[in-house]
Amino acid sequence: MRNSLDPAQLNAALEEVHRAGIPGLFAEVRAGDQVWRGAAGVADLDTGRPVTADLRHRVGSVTKTFTTAAVLRLVESGEIELDAPVGRYLPELVPGERGASITVRMLINHTSGLAEYLPYIYPSLKGFPVAGDTRPDSLDDHRFTRFDTVEMIEKGVAAPAVGTPGSGQGVYSNTNYLLLGALLLKVTGTPAEEYITRDVIERAGLRDTGFPTDPQIDGPHARIYESWFGMIEPARDYSVYDMSFVGPAAALVSTVADLNRFFRLLLAGEIVAASSLAEMQRTVRVFSQESKIIDYGLGLYPVHVSGPNTFWGHGGSVWGGGTLAAIRADGERQMALAFTRQRWNALDADGRPQPHPIDAALAAFQRVALGG
Incomplete structure (x- = not known):
């Protein structure tokens, strides 16, 4: 059957990722009415505690899909205009000509031209999101720092622009999504994390998803381990970390089961209206983290798998943890995957990440999971 799952094959592919160098990983794969959940490796390198498929996990930028859904629901109710200038709503944060030329849509699809604020609050990261000439020192310096959202936005807005607003190609920037959080607060009077929780997470019936x-x-949960392009050896535990540095851009905690439920409802038109989903699937070219180009929509992008089918989803990373959620356009096959090591690729002389066996093993598991 086209949609059938092979548990033995899925378990073997997951185990191969663990053997390639991921301490622990877990996933849920769905095909029609079939559900497979699996895990490989350990949740804690010190104790050897085994990883299980029901653990909570920092999902990173998968948060952006939730934030986008909250904004689009307000677009549907007429409280936000998708193509209105952000300066109409937040003139104090994006003033003058930039506020007039950057629209809400441009924030969501990263075509605003606003720079990434992270290198300005984590000085050792320098050119991040491009790997470049970076060091991981700032990660430890700010493990327990409680950052102010407005100050982070101001740093991103004040930084040199990385593009012309509304051009055909964008640059991925978390500054955009902090501004979307500020927009939610301005329009609803409720902090973004609380509003997203009430209007999206609880509405979707997600019991193990929330902002820390x-x-x-x-x-x-499992411990998560950061390698920072081979500069941290052995990989360091960053499972305890103040996530105020990303907020509505990437701070969410969830499970693979909840992520699959969310994306299943989203593609079925039960989170946002069909017209909003169509807008989410209109893509532009975006220069993303670690020198990758992706086709980005509104908090959603195509996940490429060999074969004729189209999959939609989002990936995410935090210091130490990674996540990928993807669902076929017809909703009949999907995967949510969480893994506990990040940035395992060493850099070449030009600062570009080099191939690693983990890359091939993850791609192989993805093909098995999504039927590619």
């Missing part, structure tokens, strides 16, 4: 309120991850 302190550096700990609530509930059962």
Whole structure:
């Protein structure tokens, strides 16, 4: 059958990723009415505690799909205009000509031209999101720093522009999504994390998804380990971390089961209207992290798998943890994957990440999971 799952094949492919160098990973794959959940490796390198498929996990930029959904629901109700200038809503944060030329849509699809603020709050990262000439020192310096959202936005807005607003190609920037969080607060009077929780997460019936309120991850979870392009050896545990540095851009905690439920409802038109989903699937070229070009929509992008089918989803990373969620356009096959090591690729002389066995193993698991 086209949609059938092979548990033995899925388990073997997941185990190969672990053998390639990921301490622990877990996933849920769905095909029609079939559901497979699996895990490989350990949740804690010190104790050897095994990883399980029901653990909570920092999902990074998958948060952006949730934030986008909250904004688009307000577009549907007429409280936000998608192609209105952001200066109409937030003149104090994006003033003058830039506020007049950057629209809400441009924030969501990263074509605003606004720079990434992270190198300005983490000085050792320098040219991030491009790997470039970076060091991981700032990650430890700010493990427990409580950052102010407005100050981070101001740093991104004040930085040299990385493009012309509305041009055909964008540059991925978390500054955009901090501004979307500020927009949610301005329009609703409710902090973005609270509004997204009430209007998207709870509406979708997600029981294990939420924004952290302190550096700990609530509930059962795995430790996550950062390699920072081979500069941290052995990989360091960053599972305890203050996530105020990303907020509505990448701070969400969830499970693979909740992520699959969310994307299944999203593609079925039960989170946002069909017209909003169509807008989410209109893509532009975006220069993303670590020198990659992706076709980015509104908080959603195509996940490429060999074969004729189209998949939509989003990936995410935090210091130490990675996530990928993808669903076929007809909703009949999907995957959510979480893994506990990040930035394992060493850099070449030009600062570009080099291939690693983990890359091939992850791609192989993705093909098995999504039927490619």
